[in-house]
Amino acid sequence: MTELRHEPVMMDELMAVFPLEAGAVAVDGTLGMAGHSLEMCRRIAPGGVLIGFDWDSCMLDRAAARLEESGDVEVRLHHSDFRALPIFLKQDAEEMGRELNADAILLDLGVSSIHLDDPERGFSFMSEGPLDMRMDRSKGEPAAALLNRASAGEIEQILWDHGDERWAKKIAHVIVERRKSQPLRKTSDLTDCVLAAIPAKMRDKRIHPATRTFQAVRIAVNGEIDELQAAIEDAGRCLAPGGVMAVLAYHSGEDRQVKRAMRSLAKESEFEEVNRKPVGPTEEEARRNPRSRSAKMRSLRRVKGDQG
Ligand SMILES: C[S@@+](CC[C@H](N)C(=O)[O-])C[C@H]1O[C@@H](n2cnc3c(N)ncnc32)[C@H](O)[C@@H]1O
Known part of the structure; x- marks a missing residue:
């Protein structure tokens, strides 16, 4: 498989909000080339669990190959829409015989540069x-x-x-x-x-x-925006106390759904928005990686309560 590049967007900002340490549970709903996942694995080793999703089987294969380098972390990957994240988390927990509440959930929405660069996919x-x-x-x-x-x-x-x-x-x-x-x-x-x-x-x-x-x-x-708000709310309910979900959106229609989902969860006492306003890339990143320019990151923390 040829080595293709997709530079992970807003890596530093994401890692600053995620409470990741050895043994933690990280969920990547949009694996892509696993750039963010590899960094999350580095932080949760040894003993951590990474659960990843991509609805594109080619991207899932690429992510799996890259995550072979992930060391002492249990990696479980699913060819699925992240809308099914709560179902797979429950299934993985049963198979592993332990509770799986997420310390970090990442949704980096939309297409990968790999999609855009492949003429056979028809994206460009x-x-x-x-x-x-x-x-x-x-x-x-x-x-x-x-x-x-x-x-x-x-x-x-x-x-x-x-x-x-x-x-x-x-x-x-x-x-x-x-x-x-x-x-x-x-x-x-x-x-x-x-x-x-x-x-x-x-x-x-x-x-x-x-x-x-x-x-x-x-x-x-x-169907990228269909029921996106509900999917983000469902994902948020899979967080462990103290866990953080962060979503990167790249256009206004997407960001509107993310904002609504986070505001809706934050009305419940056990969730709080990490930042009221979305965070964008630094000028330096926007210059270096044009794909990051339109990125808006919103994040939400679960402060206390039971997981459902
Ligand atoms: C922006 S890329 C992610 C890049 C990744 N964070 C990285 O560092 O390489 C988005 C990826 O998520 C996948 N994707 C987008 N929406 C999805 C969904 N609803 N469910 C599962 N995968 C999705 C796409 O196929 C693509 O591979």
């Missing part, structure tokens, strides 16, 4: 590939199928809701007209629709005109 307008965009290729509908099936109104809603795309109506119209003679199949088919819809002089000079559309379609294809 920068390279030609099949218009797929599914993170879990074992199920669901590829982007091309969604865009060749949905009504103009549905496509407009997706672009508006998940991409804040001002040209949503026009782009949706072009997609629906073009697919009558030539269904969308490749990434360039979608890029061409966007370029045909947005007049050159009206384009935002700072980003590629297809950026918002690709983001919005990806979020819709993967």
